[in-house]
Amino acid sequence: MPTPPAKSSLAAHMDESPAPLYARVKQMISQQILNGNWPPHYRVPSESELVSQLGFSRMTINRALRELTAEGLLVRMQGVGTFVAEPKSQSALFEVHNIADEIASRGHRHTCQVITLGEEAAGSERAVALEMREGGRVFHSLIVHYENDIPVQIEDRFVNALVAPEYLQQDFTQQTPYAYLNQVAPLTEGEHVVEAILADAAECKLLQIEPGEPCLLIRRRTWSGRQPVTAARLIHPGSRHSLEGRFSK
Known part of the structure:
Protein backbone atom coordinates (compact mmCIF):
# COMPACT_ATOMS: atom_id res chain seq x y z
CA MET A 1 0.00 0.00 0.00
CA PRO A 2 1.54 3.38 -1.00
CA THR A 3 2.63 5.71 1.81
CA PRO A 4 0.39 8.83 2.02
CA PRO A 5 2.08 12.05 0.92
CA ALA A 6 3.26 14.30 3.74
CA LYS A 7 1.30 17.40 4.62
CA SER A 8 3.71 19.75 2.86
CA SER A 9 3.72 17.50 -0.21
CA LEU A 10 -0.07 17.54 -0.55
CA ALA A 11 -0.39 21.27 -0.01
CA ALA A 12 2.40 21.86 -2.53
CA HIS A 13 0.24 20.33 -5.26
CA MET A 14 -2.51 22.95 -4.81
CA ASP A 15 -2.50 25.53 -7.59
CA GLU A 16 -3.10 29.23 -6.99
CA SER A 17 -5.82 29.67 -9.62
CA PRO A 18 -8.88 31.86 -8.95
CA ALA A 19 -11.14 28.78 -9.28
CA PRO A 20 -13.46 27.92 -6.36
CA LEU A 21 -11.67 26.15 -3.53
CA TYR A 22 -13.57 22.85 -3.99
CA ALA A 23 -12.57 22.85 -7.69
CA ARG A 24 -8.91 23.32 -6.72
CA VAL A 25 -9.16 20.38 -4.30
CA LYS A 26 -10.74 18.26 -7.05
CA GLN A 27 -7.96 19.21 -9.45
CA MET A 28 -5.27 18.32 -6.91
CA ILE A 29 -6.80 14.90 -6.15
CA SER A 30 -7.44 14.17 -9.85
CA GLN A 31 -3.81 14.98 -10.61
CA GLN A 32 -2.58 12.61 -7.90
CA ILE A 33 -4.69 9.85 -9.48
CA LEU A 34 -3.77 10.59 -13.10
CA ASN A 35 -0.05 10.80 -12.23
CA GLY A 36 -0.23 7.37 -10.60
CA ASN A 37 0.71 8.70 -7.16
CA TRP A 38 -2.63 7.42 -5.87
CA PRO A 39 -3.29 4.09 -7.66
CA PRO A 40 -6.58 2.12 -7.66
CA HIS A 41 -7.63 1.04 -4.13
CA TYR A 42 -5.39 3.71 -2.53
CA ARG A 43 -7.10 5.03 0.62
CA VAL A 44 -7.60 8.77 0.21
CA PRO A 45 -6.98 10.92 3.32
CA SER A 46 -10.17 11.41 5.30
CA GLU A 47 -12.13 14.66 5.26
CA SER A 48 -10.60 15.60 8.62
CA GLU A 49 -7.09 14.88 7.36
CA LEU A 50 -7.63 16.93 4.20
CA VAL A 51 -9.08 19.81 6.23
CA SER A 52 -5.97 19.73 8.42
CA GLN A 53 -3.49 19.36 5.57
CA LEU A 54 -5.02 21.87 3.13
CA GLY A 55 -6.55 24.38 5.54
CA PHE A 56 -9.96 24.44 3.84
CA SER A 57 -13.40 23.95 5.41
CA ARG A 58 -15.00 20.53 5.78
CA MET A 59 -17.80 21.69 3.46
CA THR A 60 -15.27 22.44 0.72
CA ILE A 61 -13.52 19.08 1.11
CA ASN A 62 -16.83 17.20 1.27
CA GLN A 78 -19.63 3.63 4.35
CA GLY A 79 -17.74 3.08 7.58
CA VAL A 80 -14.54 2.20 5.74
CA GLY A 81 -13.26 5.27 3.90
CA THR A 82 -12.73 6.76 0.45
CA PHE A 83 -10.61 4.97 -2.12
CA VAL A 84 -9.33 5.57 -5.64
CA ALA A 85 -11.67 3.73 -8.01
CA GLU A 86 -10.72 1.16 -10.57
CA PRO A 87 -11.41 2.33 -14.12
CA LYS A 88 -15.15 1.76 -14.64
CA SER A 89 -16.14 -1.76 -15.54
CA GLN A 90 -18.06 -2.05 -18.80
CA SER A 91 -20.77 -4.44 -19.94
CA ALA A 92 -22.05 -4.91 -23.45
CA LEU A 93 -25.53 -3.46 -23.67
CA PHE A 94 -27.03 -5.98 -26.09
CA GLU A 95 -25.22 -9.13 -24.98
CA VAL A 96 -25.46 -11.43 -21.97
CA HIS A 97 -22.19 -12.42 -20.31
CA ASN A 98 -21.04 -14.21 -17.20
CA ILE A 99 -20.01 -11.50 -14.73
CA ALA A 100 -17.18 -13.71 -13.45
CA ASP A 101 -15.76 -13.88 -16.99
CA GLU A 102 -16.15 -10.11 -17.47
CA ILE A 103 -14.18 -9.46 -14.28
CA ALA A 104 -11.51 -12.04 -15.16
CA SER A 105 -11.09 -10.45 -18.61
CA ARG A 106 -9.99 -7.26 -16.85
CA GLY A 107 -7.37 -9.21 -14.92
CA HIS A 108 -9.33 -8.88 -11.67
CA ARG A 109 -10.62 -11.34 -9.07
CA HIS A 110 -14.31 -12.24 -8.84
CA THR A 111 -15.92 -13.34 -5.59
CA CYS A 112 -19.52 -13.32 -4.45
CA GLN A 113 -21.75 -13.57 -1.38
CA VAL A 114 -25.01 -15.50 -1.50
CA ILE A 115 -27.57 -13.56 0.53
CA THR A 116 -30.72 -15.52 -0.34
CA LEU A 117 -31.31 -18.91 -1.96
CA GLY A 118 -34.76 -20.47 -1.68
CA GLU A 119 -38.13 -21.38 -3.16
CA GLU A 120 -41.17 -19.12 -3.45
CA ALA A 121 -44.64 -19.10 -4.97
CA ALA A 122 -44.79 -16.78 -7.96
CA GLY A 123 -46.77 -13.60 -7.34
CA SER A 124 -48.57 -11.88 -10.19
CA GLU A 125 -45.56 -9.80 -11.32
CA ARG A 126 -43.21 -12.79 -11.29
CA ALA A 127 -45.76 -15.02 -13.01
CA VAL A 128 -46.13 -12.53 -15.86
CA ALA A 129 -42.36 -12.15 -16.23
CA LEU A 130 -41.83 -15.91 -16.41
CA GLU A 131 -45.02 -16.60 -18.40
CA MET A 132 -46.34 -19.06 -15.82
CA ARG A 133 -49.41 -19.39 -13.63
CA GLU A 134 -49.62 -17.35 -10.44
CA GLY A 135 -48.57 -19.46 -7.46
CA GLY A 136 -46.23 -21.61 -9.55
CA ARG A 137 -42.85 -22.66 -8.13
CA VAL A 138 -39.94 -20.27 -8.62
CA PHE A 139 -36.45 -20.24 -7.14
CA HIS A 140 -35.06 -16.97 -5.80
CA SER A 141 -31.40 -16.07 -5.41
CA LEU A 142 -29.91 -12.79 -4.20
CA ILE A 143 -26.17 -12.54 -4.73
CA VAL A 144 -23.63 -9.72 -4.38
CA HIS A 145 -20.73 -9.87 -6.84
CA TYR A 146 -17.35 -8.35 -5.98
CA GLU A 147 -14.46 -7.20 -8.17
CA ASN A 148 -11.22 -7.20 -6.18
CA ASP A 149 -13.35 -7.16 -2.98
CA ILE A 150 -15.41 -4.12 -4.06
CA PRO A 151 -19.14 -4.80 -4.60
CA VAL A 152 -20.09 -4.11 -8.23
CA GLN A 153 -23.44 -5.86 -8.69
CA ILE A 154 -26.51 -7.09 -6.84
CA GLU A 155 -28.03 -9.99 -8.78
CA ASP A 156 -31.67 -10.50 -7.73
CA ARG A 157 -32.82 -13.49 -9.81
CA PHE A 158 -36.00 -15.57 -10.12
CA VAL A 159 -35.82 -18.89 -11.95
CA ASN A 160 -38.53 -21.13 -13.40
CA ALA A 161 -38.27 -24.22 -11.19
CA LEU A 162 -39.44 -26.52 -13.98
CA VAL A 163 -36.52 -25.51 -16.19
CA ALA A 164 -33.77 -25.81 -13.56
CA PRO A 165 -35.09 -28.17 -10.85
CA GLU A 166 -31.67 -28.55 -9.15
CA TYR A 167 -30.97 -24.80 -8.93
CA LEU A 168 -31.09 -24.69 -5.12
CA GLN A 169 -28.47 -27.46 -4.82
CA GLN A 170 -25.76 -25.41 -6.56
CA ASP A 171 -22.83 -23.66 -4.90
CA PHE A 172 -22.96 -20.23 -6.49
CA THR A 173 -19.72 -19.13 -4.83
CA GLN A 174 -18.01 -21.56 -7.21
CA GLN A 175 -20.17 -21.12 -10.32
CA THR A 176 -22.42 -18.18 -11.14
CA PRO A 177 -26.14 -18.67 -11.77
CA TYR A 178 -25.59 -17.55 -15.37
CA ALA A 179 -22.96 -20.26 -15.97
CA TYR A 180 -25.11 -22.97 -14.39
CA LEU A 181 -28.30 -21.98 -16.20
CA ASN A 182 -26.51 -21.81 -19.52
CA GLN A 183 -25.52 -25.45 -18.99
CA VAL A 184 -28.98 -26.79 -18.13
CA ALA A 185 -31.07 -24.45 -20.31
CA LEU A 206 -24.95 -4.44 0.24
CA LEU A 207 -23.16 -2.25 -2.31
CA GLN A 208 -21.35 -0.24 0.41
CA ILE A 209 -22.45 3.08 -1.08
CA GLU A 210 -23.84 6.26 0.39
CA PRO A 211 -27.64 6.69 0.50
CA GLY A 212 -28.81 8.56 -2.57
CA GLU A 213 -25.97 7.43 -4.84
CA PRO A 214 -27.38 6.79 -8.35
CA CYS A 215 -27.39 3.21 -9.58
CA LEU A 216 -27.89 1.47 -12.89
CA LEU A 217 -30.65 -1.17 -12.97
CA ILE A 218 -30.81 -3.77 -15.72
CA ARG A 219 -33.99 -5.84 -15.85
CA ARG A 220 -33.15 -9.00 -17.75
CA ARG A 221 -35.30 -11.89 -18.96
CA THR A 222 -33.93 -14.92 -20.79
CA TRP A 223 -35.42 -17.82 -22.74
CA SER A 224 -34.24 -21.25 -23.79
CA GLY A 225 -36.15 -22.07 -26.93
CA ARG A 226 -39.70 -20.90 -26.19
CA GLN A 227 -39.39 -21.48 -22.45
CA PRO A 228 -38.79 -18.49 -20.14
CA VAL A 229 -35.94 -19.41 -17.82
CA THR A 230 -35.21 -16.45 -15.58
CA ALA A 231 -36.12 -12.86 -14.68
CA ALA A 232 -33.41 -10.85 -12.95
CA ARG A 233 -32.70 -7.38 -11.56
CA LEU A 234 -29.03 -6.43 -11.80
CA ILE A 235 -28.09 -3.33 -9.79
CA HIS A 236 -24.74 -1.59 -10.31
CA PRO A 237 -23.40 1.50 -8.50
CA GLY A 238 -23.34 4.25 -11.11
CA SER A 239 -19.84 5.30 -10.06
CA ARG A 240 -18.43 1.82 -10.74
CA HIS A 241 -20.12 0.69 -13.94
CA SER A 242 -20.98 1.71 -17.48
CA LEU A 243 -22.67 0.12 -20.49
CA GLU A 244 -21.33 0.10 -24.00
CA GLY A 245 -22.90 -0.87 -27.31
CA ARG A 246 -22.11 -0.75 -31.00
CA PHE A 247 -24.34 -1.01 -34.00
CA SER A 248 -24.19 -0.55 -37.76
CA LYS A 249 -26.76 0.28 -40.41
Missing part, protein backbone atom coordinates in the same frame (compact mmCIF):
# COMPACT_ATOMS: atom_id res chain seq x y z
CA ARG A 63 -18.06 18.76 -1.95
CA ALA A 64 -14.83 17.90 -3.77
CA LEU A 65 -14.97 14.26 -2.62
CA ARG A 66 -18.69 13.93 -3.46
CA GLU A 67 -18.20 15.27 -6.98
CA LEU A 68 -15.16 13.08 -7.64
CA THR A 69 -17.19 10.08 -6.47
CA ALA A 70 -20.07 10.99 -8.79
CA GLU A 71 -17.55 11.30 -11.64
CA GLY A 72 -16.23 7.79 -10.95
CA LEU A 73 -12.71 8.68 -9.78
CA LEU A 74 -13.34 7.79 -6.13
CA VAL A 75 -15.34 5.13 -4.29
CA ARG A 76 -16.76 6.03 -0.87
CA MET A 77 -17.50 2.98 1.29
CA PRO A 186 -28.83 -22.83 -22.96
CA LEU A 187 -29.73 -19.21 -23.64
CA THR A 188 -31.38 -18.56 -27.00
CA GLU A 189 -33.05 -15.19 -26.42
CA GLY A 190 -32.74 -12.29 -23.98
CA GLU A 191 -34.45 -9.01 -23.12
CA HIS A 192 -32.92 -5.98 -21.39
CA VAL A 193 -34.57 -2.92 -19.87
CA VAL A 194 -32.15 -0.32 -18.46
CA GLU A 195 -33.12 2.26 -15.82
CA ALA A 196 -31.40 4.82 -13.60
CA ILE A 197 -32.51 4.36 -9.97
CA LEU A 198 -31.70 5.31 -6.40
CA ALA A 199 -30.94 2.17 -4.40
CA ASP A 200 -32.94 1.56 -1.25
CA ALA A 201 -31.29 1.37 2.18
CA ALA A 202 -30.75 -2.41 2.06
CA GLU A 203 -29.21 -2.23 -1.42
CA CYS A 204 -26.93 0.66 -0.38
CA LYS A 205 -25.68 -1.46 2.51
